[in-house]
Amino acid sequence: MNPDEISQILSNHCSLVIAPAGHGKTEMISEFTKHVEGTQLILTHTNAGVEALIKRMRKNNIPSSKYRVFTIAGFCLLWCKSFPRTSAIDQNLDPLRKEDTKQYYAQLYKGAELIFQHLWALDVIRRSFSGLIVDEYQDCLVEQHKVFLALSKVLPVRAFGDPMQAIFGWAGELVDLYNLKFPQVKVITEPWRWSSTNPELGQWISEKRLILEKALLGSPQYIDFYDKQNFLKVICPKDFPRYPILNELEAYSDVAFITSYENKQLAFAKSMGGIFQHDEKQDSEVLFNFAESFSTLKGKGLCEKLMDFLQCCASHVGREFKSYINRIKSDNFNFERILKHVDFKNILLGLRDTGDYKYISQAIDYVLKHNEFNVYRKELFFELKRAISYSDEKKINLSESVAIIRRGVGVQKKNSTFKRLSTRTVLAKGLEFDCVIIDMSQNLDIRNFYVAISRAKRFIYILSDTRRVYFHK
């Protein structure tokens, strides 16, 4: 971002900056933050986004006093929890309770908007920040946009986004970036993401973006995929994963399988024998349901549930623990004659007798330690363990604890350290990987497709039966 562009943004009260994926949007935000006075309130959609922004700020040595980064929901939640009555959110709803979550979030943004009608609240904002930066503005719900309009009474708003990446549509009506009232500031951009990794790929993605934009504006387009030695390979889905690409993948430090379907994401992780880790969504029903079962069950039931959980996260559990599973089912805890996994015996007996969750943690560790198992949902393992120690520390039940560590501001933690990830477009947005494997065996729409390809830094595999794919609105 050059000084002219910065001063142009500063001369508007509110501005919109459009930057395609990989064109240094995060860098722009960081640069802008560095050059503008005071503390910037930076809001984005996902925890991954928050993490990426903070990482970049640190890398660029921006003093931490110059910015505060939150998810939009986290920020609104902070305020609505602080002023529940002013927010007018139904007091009986608890955002951490599973059955309430949906309803609570439906009222959350309206609640924040209500709070920011008051001078005393805006005063706090004015004292705390000198400007508001919203990342990924294309993904903002209309309700979220209204919160920012309320804040714009005391803060200049800088919206950064890319209409091509608006893929959160399922959450509600999105703000239309093309019709936003904020004046657009044109910023010269370059495909930075690929300049040091694979400029050819960057070039290719930019070209495809132009085609996709046309499709998005209403004229159907097609794209022909030809293998390119340096960045692209098309593979027939039925040849994968048997296809000997696993060796090829060794060349990349991180690889993501990207689909837009939840079932395919899991099936892929499972089929890869623990090499690819399943990327869990923040509101992981699986985790919530297990935690709730654990906190209500005892004895035999609890042990049974534990075995279910292990089976859900790793393969070969049924085979390896067969003797245990069968005995537990018939309420027979005489494990004397079991010769396989002898040490596991005490874990199960301990759990049955005491109901102490530490045995669940031990069971998890056991499975992680033994090579017979292929764990493909390590995130669930780690998060359940974290929830167990958190519930122990805070003296709350496991169900609450899971809800807090997954949803609570400040305690959320993303296990984004897996080098091989099976994920979805909505989860991968904002992240980047050396190599991505894009599942196009089923339809991928314009924006999801753009998000998927723009995640790759070096190489893209396309899983598709055909080399020509049509895109239309």
Add this chain to the structure above:
Amino acid sequence: MRVISLSVENFRGIKHCDINFPVKSNLICMIGSGDSTKTTILNAIEWALWPSWNLQVSDNDFYRSNTNEKIIIEVTLTQVANALLTQEKFGLYQRSGAIEPSENDEPTDDDPACITIRLSIESDLDPRWEVICNRLEPKPISNRDRQALAFSVIGQNCERDFVWNRLSVLQRFAESKEIINDALISTLRNASAKADLSGLDDVSSKVLEIGNDYGVDFEGNIQNRLFINSSSISSSIGLFDQNAPLLQRGKGSQRLVSMGLNLNATNNNAVLLIDEVENGLEPYRLRSLINKLREREPNNGQVIMTTHSPVVVAECKNTELFIVRSTKGITTLQSLEYQSKPENQKTQAHIRSNPEAYLSKRLIICEGKTEIGFIRALDSYLQEKEQYRMAYMGVSVCDGNGDKIFDTAKHFVSCGYDVCLFLDSDKKATEKKKAELKETLKIPIFDWEEGNSIEEQLFQDVSNSIAEILIQIPIDDRNFQSVLNKLKHLNIDVSGTTIGLSRLNERERKSIGTLAKTNTKENKPWYKRIDLGELLGNVIFAHWDEIDENSMTKKTIAGLMNWIYQK
């Protein structure tokens, strides 16, 4: 900044206390008899806002030294420094006032937003400071953040304000650390002591200015100099007036300048706690100080002070005065502000005419000056015969101003004072009011046989020889002839300049009392001055044993003595 409420649990003499200070007034003056925990209230506020991390706590700081019940002090402040009201600090903890824990305390557009700081100390004596509200978990407030609270205490150790050390108010005017360090090094290098402290001179001119403002004069320029003999290097630079360190000025002057410095340091919006504001100050300096404190601009700070001085009470508005009382560990604060304007004006009049009365627990409200003097004589008699003084019983006298005595009594009763009346019975019209007061407010009334004033009753009940001593008082005060003129129609013996009354009967003797109180142009009343009333009383008590046990005089005064001694 202003303190708008305070709640205290188990701190020193306070078991429990919940008080609200008026938001409007920037001057709060707490009065109350000894042990009413006034100073503890100031200490509680001071502790809750304590600017450093270390606070010396001992078991004795717990109520009745019972460390099982933790000390909790909650101070609610308004107009707090903006730096503390950010989202990250305590902006989300704003509330609309000090509100019951179960109630909605979210800010409103009409009330000034405030925050509540809670200090809690358990038996480990480890103090914890937190900001609390009814919606969120308490959030610790660091000593650094507490230092941002515009607040200072004028206590016993205002000396520190004239020396550059860490806690000195001088630090708020200039950043001294580097300058002083450099100066110390250079001093140590060349023992000629040519230290350059000119960087601190801004303060000096401010001190001069404040001196002018608060009535403290200086001989010359105020300079910063090394205290060469100081053992502590960190506090070895202080303010000098010519060659005299300001530390050597009188206590009062020190306190005045210290107050001025503290107020100025925070653009006048500080909360200033002053214990015994009258300390070391003459009435005229005190009066001008009170006005100064009240009128500072901008008007968003607050002075909370205690006093034992009637000068201060008389100088205060009724809206600024608060009576502190402590019963069985429960401390209460009573405001003297009323709803209606006339009521407030009346109260203000009482404050002006009887400032001293507000400083005691129990009051003998006297009809006039004769009675006040008489009670003084009674006090001397009690000291001599019974070995106690009225003050030990928390009793003091108050002038009821004649006919206004009933209003005065009602006022003090409504202010929570234990009150009795001491008055004449010679006016028909007032007898009804007396009865009413006795009935409705249960006020003990000490008076005389119907139709009698104090003079009539006393003359009626004493012997002729005592009556002779009594009339010696007006003789000495005025002259022999004027007294004689009044009495010459009676059956008296005149020899030289003495008047003998040995031939009088009771009725005639009583008539001397009637003559004594009459007020005409040529005949002023004989005993209607405090000193004369006291002389009158002295004579009566000197001959106390000679007076008939069944007389009204004996009964009334014995009743009064019982009332004084009752608690």
